[in-house]
Amino acid sequence: MAPRICGTSTTLASLDASLQTCSRLAAHTTRSFSLTCRNEKITKNRYEMVKWIKERATNSFDKSHPTYLGPHADQPFPSNPLFRSQSVLSESMKNRIYTQVMDHGVAMKAVSEEMQVDVRRVAAVVRLKELEHQWKLEGKKFATPYAKAVMKMLPQSRWAQGDMNIPHEPINDIPVHKLSMQQLFVPVSESRHFTREDAAKAFHEGLLSADKRSPQRELIEIERQAAEKDGDRAKSIEEFRKEAQEAEEAYANELARKSELEDANIKKQQKGRFEFRIKRYNSENVGKYGRARNVTGWRYGQALQERKRGMVKIPTSVP
Amino acid sequence: MRKPKRFYSLNRPKVRQSWNKHNLYNLARMVGDQPPMNGMRTFFQQKWDAKARTRGYHGDHIPEKKWIRLFDRRLRSAVDMPPKYLALNDGSEQAAGRGSGLTTNQVSAENYWVTAEVDTNFPDRVNHPRMRSAQRLSKNNLLAQPLSNLTPYMQMTFAPLERRLDTAIFRALFASSVRQARQFVIHGAVKVNGKKMVHPSYQLNPGDMFQVDVEKVLYGTGQQKIPQESVRFKSRLEKAEEREEKAQAQLLKEKSGEVESESAEGSSEAPEGAEPAALSEDEQLVLREQLLESLLVDVKMVLRDRTRMKLSAKDKSRLRIFRKSAAKFLSRPEGSEIDADELIDELQSQMKSLNMYSSGKERSELSEDAEEAEIREPSEQQKQRINRALDIEGLDDAQKETAIKIIGYEHLRKSELRNLADLLKQEAENPIDESKPYATPWRPRPFMSAFAFIPRYLEVNPNICAAVYLRHPVARKGLGEVPTPFPYFTSQLAHNWYLGRG
Known part of the structure; x- marks a missing residue:
């Protein structure tokens, strides 16, 4: 293929020279193997982009504090004011959660109530911190420069003991149930005391009310006691913490007992490098059609489906 | 799906899930905004356009067929019911007296909310002139104002995609684009619950923990090597x-x-044949x-x-x-x-x-001493x-x-x-190391801070590049948790397209 030549009006005599200079210039400035010369023109759009980046973007996206496109300070997408960059837990908050749960043995529900962080988040923080400590013991290298940079760019929630802290997130979120998504017209008499309980029943027989679906049911009871005449909030919170701790311990014991029981059912045999683990198994227990999910092994008359074309192999869960 | 030609186009721009500078520019000039409704286009055309634009951002690397299979018309939401509200009211206050025309009782769960309020007033400072004019002139804006008081269900249209492993990695700020996140997964740099996972389409379950190789994260989010x-x-x-x-x-x-000089002085004690290159111990x-x-x-x-x-x-x-x-x-x-x-x-x-x-005392011990030491004439x-x-x-x-x-x-x-x-x-x-595939000492990519946000359904530990998928994203009053650059109406049109009702 003939190389493309820069410039439209070239005489035949100058063509050769221009070809040489062009290819030489291009070859040295861009790639050594390319014969095409660089397009020196810049489109209008591109020019405007470069201009905007130079004038507006290069200096305005500071890396030491959160900066978003706006227009609101916490809005990353200019066209969508309904999505905001919400704050993340600060490192000190994470550390406190971890020490409270792991070192002082406080129940996760109690920590959640104290610091106004969702219980699931508390559990996740503890899990991640535990992994971090494991890494430290193993001597693995952390992504410290990355973590420092990222934490500077994100808005952070702070928490100080005894302060009037802004809660990190609502701790008593109730997911809207599918059954309660419909519009319903229920005529009731004016004199009737129509509560949340009744509303749930109106949607469906089995639908529980918001009070029963709350993830922090004990807190509702505390507030009720505090609102009573001789209610002492601090005292009932103290009780709640104790109860939560007991419940958590009981649950942990139950888990330990179960795993022990499972261990007891497995016969272990050490043979050199290997340990054989033998479990009792009822081969008759294969479901109605012999294709029950958890069944292993080949059975006469039942074709194995798993190697068939088009069968999805992507796991749905990782234990 | 392979990357289309002109992925970051300036002529017919699309917003992408990426930290690229083209993308930043496109976002800043309101490319994601809904074009004004001037009655020239049919409903079908509007829906088609909205679908095309939203799909350019949400899972453009996923074939349409697969996304349609993922699409769910059920949109999740959650309501914050403070325990205090639930304790003091049994719900009857919502209906009490309505029959007799009384609407004076305004008590609801909202009165007990304590979390930070979302600012909805339009500020003066804007990044791009297009933004200001779009906000002022758009008819959508008139319609969008009351939306801040609603639960934006339509913004949850693409929520099923947020469950995907590659998208979650991108959202946790471990990669600079979804395509890069996908490559990390395929190359075996990602673990889910401690086990290697090579399927980018793995649907995370609430409580799943995923980890990405630290080196890969540093490469993905760091500046390119010069x-x-x-x-x-x-x-x-x-x-x-x-x-x-x-x-x-x-x-x-x-x-x-x-x-x-010694030899010139005439002392012949020094050995004559000593080489100048050899040094004595002293x-x-x-x-x-x-x-x-x-x-x-x-x-x-x-x-x-x-x-x-x-x-x-x-x-x-x-x-x-x-x-x-x-x-x-x-x-x-x-x-x-x-x-x-x-x-x-x-x-x-x-x-x-x-x-x-x-030999002198430490400065921190006695300041007077230190001063003296400074004054003291050096030998x-x-x-x-x-x-x-x-x-x-x-x-x-x-x-x-x-x-x-x-x-x-x-x-x-x-x-x-x-x-x-x-x-x-x-x-x-943060050392200098030429063997690394990124610029050392490590520093973040340019314009990273414009894209740096972590949605609430993830809990991230950037130190070890691990995160937990806490729950599915939900819509709350005034906030949709799915990070989408599109306004409510575009999402609504796209949702309508996928409902498949003609």
């Missing part, structure tokens, strides 16, 4: 080496000069002392210059060169890593043996020593003067050595 940079550092190192050689040569010259010691002194000049400059609160780039490079040449001074094999504590310990022992340890020997060290550094007279003003004539103190150890440790966190 070839000149490593060359610059190398040349600086070479200069430092040259200085050492110069010092050695200088000492040899002086020594031979002394020998000559002289070796002197050379070592001189070398160490010139090494420590940089350190003193960094430690004693109190005018700056933070370390400048030059200081950092000084420290790095010190670290490299100190390793050489302590005759470590080339390319071997030396721990900051270890380095300081060895330096200390060397300084003790060379009698270079500061001639000290002056000569420092001057020679600065000569080796290659400074001219004016530079020397300012340098001496900063570093003084004294030896390093114990507390200063401790500070040095801390500084070196800080530096070791």
